[in-house]
Amino acid sequence: MSAKDTKTPRSTEPKLLSGGNPQIPKGEGDEPVQAYIAAMPGWKRGLGEKLDRLIVDTVPDVHKAVKWNQPFYGDGPDSWFLTFRCFTKYVKVTFFRGTSLDPQPPGASKHPEQRHLDLHEDDPVDEQLTSWIRQASQLPGEKH
Secondary structure, three states: OOHHHHOOOOOOOOOEOHHHOEOOOOEEOHHHHHHHHHHOOOHHHHHHHHHHHHHHHHOOOOEEEEEOOEEEEEEEOOEEEEEEEEOOOOEEEEEOOHHHOOOOOOEOOOOOOOEEEEEOOOOOOOHHHHHHHHHHHOOOOEOO
């Protein structure tokens, strides 16, 4: 048996980065976004599924991609209004033009126009989030 034959097979599971954020290769479309969501650990996977479904229900023609190990949602390949990513105890939803939303999401950012919403395990995905998604999708997208 050669040394090549004795190596441990590579895992097909995505690596989890700091805070449990899945490491998913960059890609355009729904497939890489679904791979990201499937790799979200624990309760965060169900939340990721809810967020994706809510975004698609609110903005049916949304464009999706994975960049920098997180899903992006927008109106074209270089025009994004929202992203989310896993942290140890929550999932952070980022609105790229969050200061233009009414009311503004509660989390400030070092980026002047961005606002965040940290969703914990038992937090509701509610009408306010739907309103922010709808409003954000109607604003000019952010290039990333």
